[in-house]
Amino acid sequence: MKIDFILNRKDVKVDCPPEKRLIDVIREDFKLMMTKNSCYRGECGSCIVQIEGAPVPACQVPIFSIRNKQILTIEGFSGTEKYLDIITAFKEANCMPCPFCFAGKVFSVDSLIDGRRSPSTTEIMSLLSEHPCECTPTSRFIEGVKIAYQNREIRGELLK
Amino acid sequence: MPEAYKDKRFITDYYSAGMTVIKILRAPVQRGTITSVYIPNLPEGTGVIQYKDIPAEKEISVFENKIPLLCDGNIRYEGEPILLLYGKDERELQILESEIKIEYETDYTILSLENYSQEQINKELNFSRGNIDKAIDKAETILEQQFTTSRQNNYDIDPQGAAAFYSKKKFEIVCATQWPFNVRDNIAECLDIPKKQISVNVPSMGKNHGGKLWYAAIIACYTAIVTSITKKPSICLIPKTDAILFTPGRAASIINHKTALDNEGKILSREIEILFNSGAYPILTDEILNRICFSAAGVYSTQILRITVKSIKTNAPPCGSLTGMGFYQSFFAGEMHCNSLAEAAEIGPLEWRLQNLATKQINLPFGWESKRPMQLKTLLTTVADKSDFRRKYSSYKLTAKKQNNLYGKKRGIGLALCCQGNGFTGKVEQNGRYSVSVRLEMDGSLIIYTSAIPDNMHTAELWCNLAGNILEIDSENVRIETADTELVPDSGPSLYSRNITVITQLIERCCNAIKKSRFRRPLPIEIKRTYRTPATTGWEPESFNCKPFSTISWGAVAVETETDPITLMTDIRGIWFAADCGKIINEETAKAEVENEIYRSVMNSMVKPPVFSYLKQNIPLTPVKSSIFFPVDIEFIKSRETKPGGIGELPDSLIPAALSEAISMALNTEIKNLPSNPKSLFRQIEHRKKVEAENNED
Ligand code: FES
Numbered sequence: 001m002k003i004d005f006i007l008n009r010k011d012v013k014v015d016c017p018p019e020k021r022l023i024d025v026i027r028e029d030f031k032l033m034m035t036k037n038s039c040y041r042g043e044c045g046s047c048i049v050q051i052e053g054a055p056v057p058a059c060q061v062p063i064f065s066i067r068n069k070q071i072l073t074i075e076g077f078s079g080t081e082k083y084l085d086i087i088t089a090f091k092e093a094n095c096m097p098c099p100f101c102f103a104g105k106v107f108s109v110d111s112l113i114d115g116r117r118s119p120s121t122t123e124i125m126s127l128l129s130e131h132p133c134e135c136t137p138t139s140r141f142i143e144g145v146k147i148a149y150q151n152r153e154i155r156g157e158l159l160k
Numbered sequence: 161m162p163e164a165y166k167d168k169r170f171i172t173d174y175y176s177a178g179m180t181v182i183k184i185l186r187a188p189v190q191r192g193t194i195t196s197v198y199i200p201n202l203p204e205g206t207g208v209i210q211y212k213d214i215p216a217e218k219e220i221s222v223f224e225n226k227i228p229l230l231c232d233g234n235i236r237y238e239g240e241p242i243l244l245l246y247g248k249d250e251r252e253l254q255i256l257e258s259e260i261k262i263e264y265e266t267d268y269t270i271l272s273l274e275n276y277s278q279e280q281i282n283k284e285l286n287f288s289r290g291n292i293d294k295a296i297d298k299a300e301t302i303l304e305q306q307f308t309t310s311r312q313n314n315y316d317i318d319p320q321g322a323a324a325f326y327s328k329k330k331f332e333i334v335c336a337t338q339w340p341f342n343v344r345d346n347i348a349e350c351l352d353i354p355k356k357q358i359s360v361n362v363p364s365m366g367k368n369h370g371g372k373l374w375y376a377a378i379i380a381c382y383t384a385i386v387t388s389i390t391k392k393p394s395i396c397l398i399p400k401t402d403a404i405l406f407t408p409g410r411a412a413s414i415i416n417h418k419t420a421l422d423n424e425g426k427i428l429s430r431e432i433e434i435l436f437n438s439g440a441y442p443i444l445t446d447e448i449l450n451r452i453c454f455s456a457a458g459v460y461s462t463q464i465l466r467i468t469v470k471s472i473k474t475n476a477p478p479c480g481s482l483t484g485m486g487f488y489q490s491f492f493a494g495e496m497h498c499n500s501l502a503e504a505a506e507i508g509p510l511e512w513r514l515q516n517l518a519t520k521q522i523n524l525p526f527g528w529e530s531k532r533p534m535q536l537k538t539l540l541t542t543v544a545d546k547s548d549f550r551r552k553y554s555s556y557k558l559t560a561k562k563q564n565n566l567y568g569k570k571r572g573i574g575l576a577l578c579c580q581g582n583g584f585t586g587k588v589e590q591n592g593r594y595s596v597s598v599r600l601e602m603d604g605s606l607i608i609y610t611s612a613i614p615d616n617m618h619t620a621e622l623w624c625n626l627a628g629n630i631l632e633i634d635s636e637n638v639r640i641e642t643a644d645t646e647l648v649p650d651s652g653p654s655l656y657s658r659n660i661t662v663i664t665q666l667i668e669r670c671c672n673a674i675k676k677s678r679f680r681r682p683l684p685i686e687i688k689r690t691y692r693t694p695a696t697t698g699w700e701p702e703s704f705n706c707k708p709f710s711t712i713s714w715g716a717v718a719v720e721t722e723t724d725p726i727t728l729m730t731d732i733r734g735i736w737f738a739a740d741c742g743k744i745i746n747e748e749t750a751k752a753e754v755e756n757e758i759y760r761s762v763m764n765s766m767v768k769p770p771v772f773s774y775l776k777q778n779i780p781l782t783p784v785k786s787s788i789f790f791p792v793d794i795e796f797i798k799s800r801e802t803k804p805g806g807i808g809e810l811p812d813s814l815i816p817a818a819l820s821e822a823i824s825m826a827l828n829t830e831i832k833n834l835p836s837n838p839k840s841l842f843r844q845i846e847h848r849k850k851v852e853a854e855n856n857e858d
């Protein structure tokens with residue numbers, strides 16, 4: 001089955017079985033390896049991409065369902081101002097995620113700080129429970145997310 | 161995206177179209193025999209491997225234990241690998257799997273430890289010192305209690321798997337492992353080829369707790385067998401559910417304590433029996449028995465002592481190497497028992513501990529002469545003072561006794577004290593000649609060659625900083641080479657804080673040697689150092705009077721909780737942790753490590769154990785961290801030990817007991833099982849009510 005969609009702001013086409021998972025298409029057909037695959041059950045958060053601006057685990061998305069949609073992977077997101085809000089905050093709080101959970105955590109945090117108020121500790125903890133991780137201290141991660149929100153707020157992103 | 165991340169390849173990143181994919185077919189019964197196997201006509205490029213097809217050695221070795229690569233016809237646990245299918249992709253293998261017919265004859269199964277038979281005892285360790293009967297005669301109080309801990313599955317964030325490549329008569333194996341040389345040696349045996357024809361590379365890995373210690377060698381052997389047949393690259397990736405169920409978990413245990421106290425509440429004697437469920441194939445048994453024996457009686461002065469530890473074979477998946485193995489079960493039961501002893505002696509738990517603490521190492525149950533003073537009292541009073549333990553304990557105890565109503569959350573506070581043996585017990589370190597080498601290049605950069613896999617990015621950072629400091633090199637110019645068994649020396653398995661103790665020491669020794677000859681010898685200079693256990697170290701469990709580890713770390717914790725008496729859900733109000741763990745190289749990193757482990761331990765102590773059923777596949781992929789936030793206070797007290805010690809395993813030995821004690825106090829009950837989730841709490845409360853009712857009737 002041939003499917004057209006927009007990947008990292010470029011029009012692309014793929015020819016594969018309709019039920020092939022988006023995560024496998026991204027990694028195998030487009031060699032975008034920074035989005036990781038692990039549980040294939042939508043539970044570990046390592047395969048998150050943005051579909052039409054919302055974070056979605058790509059292992060739960062059959063390729064036929066994304067015809068003409070906008071997909072953004074971490075490779076396409078990196079370098080943007082929104083991305084920098086998060087990365088500079090992670091560096092400041094010393095909680096840079098490892099390469100395995102990097103994409104998932106960045107997209108999840110991006111959506112959490114896109115609201116109109118600073119995320120609460122409970123909201124951050126609930127985000128963290130969706131990204132099982134044993135290497136980032138919880139207190140630092142909470143701080144990192146709060147700084148990321150401030151960065152975005154300072155940039156006036158929220159007012160746009 | 162951080163530039164360095166672009167080169168980081170995890171095992172799943174090694175898959176590419178054209179590789180042969182391997183799928184494991186597992187046993188659907190817990191115990192039985194395979195009576196027939198029907199294999200359909202196989203399309204080209206696909207194949208099936210059974211036990212009889214394994215070219216040479218059909219078992220992998222892990223020190224003194226062995227475990228078969230595939231089932232030999234007798235099924236010993238549900239999910240045991242029966243055969244391997246290989247082909248071009250997952251879809252093809254699924255079709256093939258549906259056409260294969262395997263018939264079984266089932267047999268009765270033994271999953272639990274209760275009512276075990278003599279034949280199930282795989283190994284036993286006994287220790288006895290002093291006259292127990294005399295002590296019992298003199299005793300004012302005798303307390304007998306039983307504790308149980310459930311099996312705890314291993315959870316790794318990154319996938320488990322291996323890939324094999326073949327060219328120029330050599331096998332290149334990429335394997336997510338904590339012990340690359342064990343992988344190499346087992347493949348050599350399995351294919352009956354010289355070790356030099358195999359190189360093992362380790363891809364990027366997440367934090368691991370032992371799940372990739374020996375299990376990785378099995379997966380790597382699968383890929384090596386398939387590639388030796390097809391001469392094509394092959395890959396075997398373990399689905400997450402299988403990884404959780406079958407990578408070695410923490411063994412379930414039953415622990416019986418019988419303690420005699422004098423009229424002041426001081427210990428006269430202790431009898432401890434520990435049974436642990438090693439599953440169908442006991443692995444690392446000697447090490448586990450030693451560790452349990454060492455930690456069984458805790459850190460209290462005990463002269464008259466009897467300890468029996470038994471490893472019991474059942475039809476559960478093999479257990480073994482999970483971090484803290486042995487210490488976790490011992491300290492949970494031991495510390496909970498201490499609380500009951502304090503209660504029986506009508507003394508507060510803090511005071512009872514202070515009164516019974518070993519003040520010198522020679523007074524410890526496993527005592528030995530040491531010049532280093534014990535700081536257990538300081539540890540205990542540090543967490544007690546910081547948590548305001550005395551006041552909270554009295555106030556919560558009073559409230560708990562008065563409360564008959566179910567309104568409002570109930571608070572509790574618990575204490576625990578423990579130690580952690582760093583590295584393996586003497587013999588493993590003595591028998592293996594484990595090394596590290598360090599090379600100072602002409603351009604001034606430094607390379608550390610070791611097969612030890614840093615547990616996390618912090619360990620790697622720590623090694624680079626340490627080497628950089630000694631040689632006055634910017635840590636950015638220090639690189640760790642763990643990649644290939646052909647390039648790096650065998651540094652042994654990465655477990656039980658060996659990375660912090662053994663490997664860090666070796667790196668330090670190499671760097672100090674380079675420092676001495678740096679301006680006298682031309683560059684590059686490469687120095688190799690091999691670990692030798694200190695002369696004082698030796699472990700003879702039978703005599704029980706020796707030092708089994710090169711260093712020991714000590715820890716104490718106070719945990720304050722708030723439990724809803726209706727839902728039995730618990731919130732943590734605060735955790736206060738103190739440790740004496742030798743030289744701290746980077747305090748910030750050490751604190752981060754402890755905080756992580758505390759969160760993980762809280763989660764493990766309170767979550768439901770996964771239901772084990774391979775067929776039903778009904779296990780949740782439990783998140784490692786709980787979604788509750790709580791403040792954690794960590795203090796490292798000034799240590800007189802000059803060597804660095806491990807800290808990562810202390811929370812696992814401390815939190816379950818302190819947390820359970822706090823919940824016990826809040827609910828005015830006695831918790832004797834782990835985990836302390838609402839369902840198990842409900843069962844324990846109901847059981848207690850029943851016992852009380854029966855006693856009242858009598
Ligand atoms: S692979 Fe785990 S959520 Fe998709």
Ligand code: FES
Binds near residue numbers: 097136
């Ligand atoms: S930082 Fe990636 S799993 Fe923990």
